[in-house]
Protein backbone atom coordinates (compact mmCIF):
# COMPACT_ATOMS: atom_id res chain seq x y z
CA UNK A 73 0.00 0.00 0.00
CA UNK A 74 1.23 3.52 -0.80
CA UNK A 75 2.82 5.38 2.12
CA UNK A 76 0.69 8.31 3.20
CA UNK A 77 2.03 11.62 1.87
CA UNK A 78 2.84 14.09 4.67
CA UNK A 79 0.60 17.09 4.22
CA UNK A 80 0.22 20.53 5.73
CA UNK A 81 -3.43 21.41 6.23
CA UNK A 82 -4.57 24.98 6.23
CA UNK A 83 -8.01 26.18 7.14
CA UNK A 84 -8.97 29.40 5.43
CA UNK A 85 -11.96 31.63 5.81
CA UNK A 86 -13.15 33.05 2.53
CA UNK A 87 -14.71 36.50 2.28
CA UNK A 88 -18.19 34.99 2.58
CA UNK A 89 -17.18 33.25 5.83
CA UNK A 90 -16.97 29.81 4.25
CA UNK A 91 -14.25 27.75 5.94
CA UNK A 92 -12.17 25.62 3.62
CA UNK A 93 -9.49 23.09 4.44
CA UNK A 94 -6.77 22.77 1.87
CA UNK A 95 -3.56 20.89 1.69
CA UNK A 96 -0.35 22.66 0.82
CA UNK A 97 1.08 20.36 -1.86
CA UNK A 98 4.38 18.66 -1.07
CA UNK A 99 6.77 19.83 -3.75
CA UNK A 100 10.23 18.29 -3.19
CA UNK A 101 11.78 21.42 -4.65
CA UNK A 102 15.18 22.81 -3.74
CA UNK A 103 14.70 25.98 -1.67
CA UNK A 104 10.93 25.51 -1.33
CA UNK A 105 9.45 27.78 1.32
CA UNK A 106 6.59 25.40 2.06
CA UNK A 107 7.38 24.89 5.75
CA UNK A 108 8.18 28.58 6.27
CA UNK A 109 4.90 29.89 4.85
CA UNK A 110 3.08 30.32 8.18
CA UNK A 111 6.10 32.21 9.61
CA UNK A 112 6.47 34.45 6.53
CA UNK A 113 2.75 35.25 6.35
CA UNK A 114 2.68 35.74 10.13
CA UNK A 115 5.18 38.59 9.70
CA UNK A 116 3.11 40.19 6.94
CA UNK A 117 -0.11 39.92 8.92
CA UNK A 118 1.45 41.16 12.17
CA UNK A 119 2.28 44.41 10.41
CA UNK A 120 -1.16 44.69 8.82
CA UNK A 121 0.45 45.55 5.48
CA UNK A 122 -2.39 46.46 3.10
CA UNK A 123 -2.18 44.68 -0.27
CA UNK A 124 -4.58 43.05 -2.72
CA UNK A 125 -2.18 41.65 -5.30
CA UNK A 126 1.05 39.65 -5.07
CA UNK A 127 3.82 39.04 -7.60
CA UNK A 128 5.84 35.90 -6.74
CA UNK A 129 8.66 36.65 -9.16
CA UNK A 130 10.96 33.65 -8.42
CA UNK A 131 7.97 31.38 -7.94
CA UNK A 132 9.66 27.93 -8.01
CA UNK A 133 7.33 25.23 -6.74
CA UNK A 134 4.59 27.86 -6.32
CA UNK A 135 4.07 27.27 -2.60
CA UNK A 136 4.15 30.98 -1.75
CA UNK A 137 1.69 31.71 -4.57
CA UNK A 138 -0.49 28.86 -3.43
CA UNK A 139 -0.63 30.32 0.08
CA UNK A 140 -1.40 33.77 -1.32
CA UNK A 141 -4.20 32.17 -3.34
CA UNK A 142 -5.55 30.59 -0.14
CA UNK A 143 -5.36 33.99 1.53
CA UNK A 144 -7.64 35.42 -1.16
CA UNK A 145 -5.02 37.54 -2.93
CA UNK A 146 -4.97 38.23 -6.65
CA UNK A 147 -1.71 36.72 -7.66
CA UNK A 148 0.85 36.64 -10.39
CA UNK A 149 3.34 33.79 -10.42
CA UNK A 150 6.55 33.94 -12.43
CA UNK A 151 9.54 31.63 -12.95
CA UNK A 152 12.26 31.37 -15.55
CA UNK A 153 11.59 27.70 -16.20
CA UNK A 154 8.70 26.32 -18.17
CA UNK A 155 8.44 23.16 -16.05
CA UNK A 156 7.79 25.35 -13.00
CA UNK A 157 5.34 27.45 -15.00
CA UNK A 158 3.40 24.29 -15.89
CA UNK A 159 3.39 23.14 -12.23
CA UNK A 160 2.11 26.58 -11.20
CA UNK A 161 -0.55 26.51 -13.92
CA UNK A 162 -1.83 23.25 -12.45
CA UNK A 163 -1.96 24.29 -8.81
CA UNK A 164 -2.58 28.05 -9.08
CA UNK A 165 -3.94 28.77 -12.54
CA UNK A 166 -6.51 25.97 -12.72
CA UNK A 167 -9.74 26.54 -10.80
CA UNK A 168 -10.91 22.95 -10.99
CA UNK A 169 -9.21 19.69 -11.91
CA UNK A 170 -10.68 18.73 -15.27
CA UNK A 171 -8.24 15.85 -15.90
CA UNK A 172 -9.95 12.68 -14.64
CA UNK A 173 -8.10 9.78 -13.01
CA UNK A 174 -9.01 7.63 -16.04
CA UNK A 175 -7.46 10.18 -18.41
CA UNK A 176 -4.39 10.33 -16.15
CA UNK A 177 -3.86 6.57 -16.26
CA UNK A 178 -4.54 6.54 -19.99
CA UNK A 179 -1.42 8.71 -20.40
CA UNK A 180 0.68 5.66 -19.53
CA UNK A 181 -0.68 3.63 -22.45
CA UNK A 182 0.57 3.65 -26.02
CA UNK A 183 -1.97 5.01 -28.47
CA UNK A 184 -1.80 3.05 -31.77
CA UNK A 185 -2.61 6.25 -33.69
CA UNK A 186 0.55 8.02 -32.50
CA UNK A 187 3.94 7.48 -34.08
CA UNK A 188 6.05 7.89 -30.95
CA UNK A 189 9.55 9.31 -30.77
CA UNK A 190 11.89 7.79 -28.17
CA UNK A 191 14.09 10.76 -27.39
CA UNK A 192 14.60 9.99 -23.70
CA UNK A 193 15.03 6.26 -24.18
CA UNK A 194 17.56 6.74 -27.00
CA UNK A 195 19.60 9.55 -25.41
CA UNK A 196 19.45 9.20 -21.64
CA UNK A 197 20.21 5.53 -21.19
CA UNK A 198 21.70 4.80 -17.74
CA UNK A 199 21.68 8.44 -16.64
CA UNK A 200 18.56 9.26 -14.58
CA UNK A 201 16.07 6.40 -14.97
CA UNK A 202 16.13 2.75 -16.02
CA UNK A 203 15.29 1.95 -19.63
CA UNK A 204 11.67 0.93 -19.01
CA UNK A 205 10.99 4.21 -17.19
CA UNK A 206 12.65 6.27 -19.95
CA UNK A 207 10.25 4.60 -22.35
CA UNK A 208 7.27 5.52 -20.15
CA UNK A 209 8.42 9.16 -19.98
CA UNK A 210 8.59 9.33 -23.81
CA UNK A 211 5.08 7.90 -24.12
CA UNK A 212 3.53 10.07 -21.42
CA UNK A 213 4.96 13.35 -22.78
CA UNK A 214 3.64 12.67 -26.27
CA UNK A 215 0.25 11.61 -24.91
CA UNK A 216 0.13 14.87 -22.95
CA UNK A 217 0.83 16.78 -26.16
CA UNK A 218 -2.33 15.18 -27.59
CA UNK A 219 -4.58 16.21 -24.67
CA UNK A 220 -7.44 18.48 -25.64
CA UNK A 221 -6.61 21.65 -23.72
CA UNK A 222 -3.90 23.49 -21.82
CA UNK A 223 -5.61 23.07 -18.46
CA UNK A 224 -5.51 19.30 -18.72
CA UNK A 225 -1.99 19.40 -20.10
CA UNK A 226 -0.72 21.44 -17.13
CA UNK A 227 -2.32 18.98 -14.67
CA UNK A 228 -0.76 16.05 -16.53
CA UNK A 229 2.68 17.70 -16.55
CA UNK A 230 2.35 18.38 -12.81
CA UNK A 231 1.66 14.69 -12.19
CA UNK A 232 4.52 13.57 -14.45
CA UNK A 233 7.07 16.06 -13.03
CA UNK A 234 6.27 15.20 -9.41
CA UNK A 235 6.63 11.50 -10.26
CA UNK A 236 9.94 12.14 -12.04
CA UNK A 237 11.31 14.10 -9.05
CA UNK A 238 10.30 11.56 -6.45
CA UNK A 239 12.09 8.80 -8.37
CA UNK A 240 15.42 10.60 -8.30
CA UNK A 241 18.07 10.37 -5.58
CA UNK A 242 17.95 13.82 -3.88
CA UNK A 243 15.12 14.66 -6.35
CA UNK A 244 17.74 16.33 -8.59
CA UNK A 245 19.30 15.98 -12.06
CA UNK A 246 22.75 17.54 -11.73
CA UNK A 247 24.56 14.19 -11.90
CA UNK A 248 24.51 11.01 -13.89
CA UNK A 249 23.85 8.86 -10.84
CA UNK A 250 21.24 6.24 -11.63
CA UNK A 251 23.69 3.80 -10.00
CA UNK A 252 22.87 5.33 -6.58
CA UNK A 253 19.38 4.03 -7.10
CA UNK A 254 20.19 0.68 -8.69
CA UNK A 255 23.10 -0.20 -6.35
CA UNK A 256 21.40 1.14 -3.23
CA UNK A 257 22.20 -0.92 -0.16
CA UNK A 258 21.06 1.35 2.65
CA UNK A 259 22.28 4.76 3.72
CA UNK A 260 20.83 8.08 4.58
CA UNK A 261 20.38 9.79 1.24
CA UNK A 262 17.20 8.35 -0.01
CA UNK A 263 14.46 5.88 -0.08
CA UNK A 264 14.67 2.93 -2.44
CA UNK A 265 11.00 2.02 -1.90
CA UNK A 266 9.94 5.47 -3.10
CA UNK A 267 12.23 5.44 -6.15
CA UNK A 268 10.91 2.07 -7.23
CA UNK A 269 7.20 2.90 -7.00
CA UNK A 270 5.61 2.48 -10.42
CA UNK A 271 4.56 5.48 -12.47
CA UNK A 272 1.02 4.14 -12.22
CA UNK A 273 1.04 4.24 -8.41
CA UNK A 274 2.61 7.71 -8.41
CA UNK A 275 0.15 9.02 -11.00
CA UNK A 276 -2.76 7.93 -8.76
CA UNK A 277 -1.12 9.60 -5.76
CA UNK A 278 -0.37 12.91 -7.48
CA UNK A 279 -3.76 13.03 -9.18
CA UNK A 280 -5.33 12.77 -5.71
CA UNK A 281 -3.00 15.45 -4.36
CA UNK A 282 -3.89 17.77 -7.22
CA UNK A 283 -7.62 17.15 -6.76
CA UNK A 284 -7.24 18.18 -3.09
CA UNK A 285 -5.42 21.40 -3.80
CA UNK A 286 -7.13 22.79 -6.92
CA UNK A 287 -9.65 25.52 -6.09
CA UNK A 288 -11.03 28.86 -7.22
CA UNK A 289 -10.19 31.91 -5.08
CA UNK A 290 -12.38 34.17 -7.18
CA UNK A 291 -9.55 35.67 -9.26
CA UNK A 292 -8.09 34.89 -12.67
CA UNK A 293 -4.57 34.41 -11.36
CA UNK A 294 -1.77 34.95 -13.86
CA UNK A 295 1.06 32.50 -14.46
CA UNK A 296 4.13 33.84 -16.27
CA UNK A 297 7.29 32.27 -17.61
CA UNK A 298 9.95 34.93 -17.88
CA UNK A 299 13.29 35.94 -16.47
CA UNK A 300 12.79 38.14 -13.41
CA UNK A 301 14.39 41.16 -15.08
CA UNK A 302 12.24 40.80 -18.18
CA UNK A 303 9.01 40.27 -16.24
CA UNK A 304 6.87 43.37 -16.73
CA UNK A 305 4.09 42.44 -14.33
CA UNK A 306 3.60 44.39 -11.13
CA UNK A 307 1.62 44.06 -7.92
CA UNK A 308 1.04 45.71 -4.51
CA UNK A 309 3.50 43.28 -2.92
CA UNK A 310 6.44 41.65 -4.69
CA UNK A 311 7.90 38.51 -3.12
CA UNK A 312 11.56 37.99 -4.06
CA UNK A 313 12.97 34.54 -3.28
CA UNK A 314 16.04 34.37 -5.54
CA UNK A 315 18.65 31.62 -5.89
CA UNK A 316 21.22 32.20 -3.17
CA UNK A 317 24.93 31.49 -2.86
CA UNK A 318 27.08 30.45 0.02
CA UNK A 319 30.72 29.43 0.25
CA UNK A 320 30.39 25.96 -1.25
CA UNK A 321 30.24 25.33 -4.97
CA UNK A 322 27.11 26.88 -6.39
CA UNK A 323 24.75 24.63 -8.30
CA UNK A 324 22.40 26.65 -10.47
CA UNK A 325 18.70 25.87 -10.65
CA UNK A 326 19.29 25.05 -14.28
CA UNK A 327 21.84 22.36 -13.43
CA UNK A 328 19.54 20.94 -10.76
CA UNK A 329 16.45 20.72 -12.99
CA UNK A 330 17.58 20.92 -16.65
CA UNK A 331 16.08 17.49 -17.38
CA UNK A 332 12.56 18.60 -16.37
CA UNK A 333 13.05 21.80 -18.38
CA UNK A 334 13.91 19.55 -21.33
CA UNK A 335 10.73 17.50 -20.82
CA UNK A 336 8.76 20.75 -20.84
CA UNK A 337 10.28 21.44 -24.31
CA UNK A 338 10.29 17.85 -25.56
CA UNK A 339 10.59 18.68 -29.26
CA UNK A 340 13.66 20.86 -28.67
CA UNK A 341 15.62 18.37 -26.55
CA UNK A 342 17.70 16.86 -29.35
CA UNK A 343 19.05 20.18 -30.56
CA UNK A 344 19.92 21.25 -27.00
CA UNK A 345 21.80 18.34 -25.45
CA UNK A 346 25.34 19.12 -24.37
CA UNK A 347 27.01 15.81 -25.30
CA UNK A 348 30.26 16.93 -23.65
CA UNK A 349 28.71 16.57 -20.19
CA UNK A 350 28.42 13.17 -18.49
CA UNK A 351 24.82 13.84 -17.52
CA UNK A 352 23.88 15.11 -21.03
CA UNK A 353 22.80 18.49 -19.78
CA UNK A 354 19.87 19.97 -21.71
CA UNK A 355 20.80 23.63 -22.20
CA UNK A 356 17.33 25.15 -22.70
CA UNK A 357 16.91 28.36 -20.63
CA UNK A 358 20.40 28.17 -19.19
CA UNK A 359 21.20 31.71 -18.02
CA UNK A 360 23.36 33.39 -15.38
CA UNK A 361 20.83 36.05 -14.43
CA UNK A 362 20.63 35.90 -10.61
CA UNK A 363 22.88 32.81 -10.72
CA UNK A 364 26.18 34.64 -10.54
CA UNK A 365 27.61 35.94 -7.25
CA UNK A 366 29.48 38.74 -9.00
CA UNK A 367 26.42 40.32 -10.62
CA UNK A 368 23.73 39.41 -8.07
CA UNK A 369 23.59 42.79 -6.25
CA UNK A 370 23.57 44.71 -9.51
CA UNK A 371 20.68 42.59 -10.80
CA UNK A 372 18.78 42.92 -7.52
CA UNK A 373 19.23 46.68 -7.78
CA UNK A 374 17.70 46.61 -11.27
CA UNK A 375 14.82 44.46 -10.05
CA UNK A 376 14.09 46.82 -7.15
CA UNK A 377 14.08 49.74 -9.62
CA UNK A 378 11.40 47.97 -11.66
CA UNK A 379 9.15 47.58 -8.62
CA UNK A 380 9.59 50.96 -7.00
CA UNK A 381 5.91 51.30 -6.03
CA UNK A 382 5.49 47.87 -4.42
CA UNK A 383 6.04 46.56 -0.92
CA UNK A 384 9.09 44.28 -1.11
CA UNK A 385 9.28 40.99 0.74
CA UNK A 386 12.63 39.26 0.27
CA UNK A 387 13.72 35.85 1.59
CA UNK A 388 17.39 35.27 2.32
CA UNK A 389 19.84 33.18 4.36
CA UNK A 390 22.32 34.24 7.04
CA UNK A 391 25.24 32.62 5.14
CA UNK A 392 24.25 34.08 1.76
CA UNK A 393 26.72 35.90 -0.49
CA UNK A 394 26.29 38.90 -0.80
CA UNK A 395 25.86 39.27 2.97
CA UNK A 396 22.75 40.21 4.90
CA UNK A 397 24.28 43.66 5.49
CA UNK A 398 24.91 44.25 1.78
CA UNK A 399 21.32 43.26 0.94
CA UNK A 400 20.01 45.54 3.69
CA UNK A 401 22.11 48.47 2.43
CA UNK A 402 20.82 47.98 -1.08
CA UNK A 403 17.21 47.80 0.09
CA UNK A 404 17.66 51.00 2.13
CA UNK A 405 18.68 52.80 -1.04
CA UNK A 406 15.27 51.91 -2.50
CA UNK A 407 12.95 52.08 0.51
CA UNK A 408 12.67 54.42 3.51
CA UNK A 409 11.26 51.76 5.80
CA UNK A 410 13.25 48.50 5.91
CA UNK A 411 12.93 45.71 8.47
CA UNK A 412 15.30 42.75 8.74
CA UNK A 413 13.59 39.84 10.44
CA UNK A 414 15.07 36.53 11.43
CA UNK A 415 12.77 33.55 11.15
CA UNK A 416 15.17 31.31 13.09
CA UNK A 417 17.24 28.26 12.16
CA UNK A 418 15.81 26.31 9.31
CA UNK A 419 17.11 23.19 7.64
CA UNK A 420 15.95 22.97 4.02
CA UNK A 421 14.80 19.73 2.50
CA UNK A 422 17.38 18.48 -0.05
CA UNK A 423 20.28 20.39 1.55
CA UNK A 424 22.72 19.16 4.12
CA UNK A 425 25.23 20.83 6.46
CA UNK A 426 23.20 24.00 6.82
CA UNK A 427 22.06 23.52 10.39
CA UNK A 428 23.78 26.68 11.61
CA UNK A 429 22.19 29.01 9.08
CA UNK A 430 19.18 31.19 9.70
CA UNK A 431 16.34 32.19 7.48
CA UNK A 432 15.86 35.94 7.00
CA UNK A 433 13.03 38.04 5.73
CA UNK A 434 13.43 41.65 4.57
CA UNK A 435 10.40 43.89 4.34
CA UNK A 436 10.82 47.15 2.44
CA UNK A 437 8.07 49.78 2.29
Ligand SMILES: C[S@@+](CC[C@H](N)C(=O)[O-])C[C@H]1O[C@@H](n2cnc3c(N)ncnc32)[C@H](O)[C@@H]1O
Pocket residue numbers: 101102103104105106129130131132133134135136150151152153156298299300301313314315316325361362363
Ligand atom coordinates in the same frame (compact mmCIF):
# COMPACT_ATOMS: atom_id res chain seq x y z
C1 LIG B 1 14.75 29.87 -4.10
S1 LIG B 1 13.87 29.30 -5.50
C2 LIG B 1 12.23 29.84 -5.18
C3 LIG B 1 11.51 28.87 -4.29
C4 LIG B 1 10.03 29.15 -4.16
N1 LIG B 1 9.77 30.34 -3.38
C5 LIG B 1 9.36 27.94 -3.52
O1 LIG B 1 8.81 28.05 -2.41
O2 LIG B 1 9.40 26.89 -4.14
C6 LIG B 1 14.39 30.36 -6.78
C7 LIG B 1 13.65 30.19 -8.10
O3 LIG B 1 14.14 31.18 -9.00
C8 LIG B 1 14.07 30.64 -10.33
N2 LIG B 1 15.00 31.46 -11.12
C9 LIG B 1 16.34 31.34 -11.24
N3 LIG B 1 16.82 32.35 -11.99
C10 LIG B 1 15.76 33.10 -12.37
C11 LIG B 1 15.61 34.28 -13.14
N4 LIG B 1 16.66 34.89 -13.68
N5 LIG B 1 14.37 34.77 -13.32
C12 LIG B 1 13.29 34.17 -12.78
N6 LIG B 1 13.36 33.05 -12.03
C13 LIG B 1 14.58 32.53 -11.82
C14 LIG B 1 14.44 29.19 -10.16
O4 LIG B 1 13.88 28.43 -11.20
C15 LIG B 1 13.84 28.86 -8.80
O5 LIG B 1 12.60 28.26 -8.98
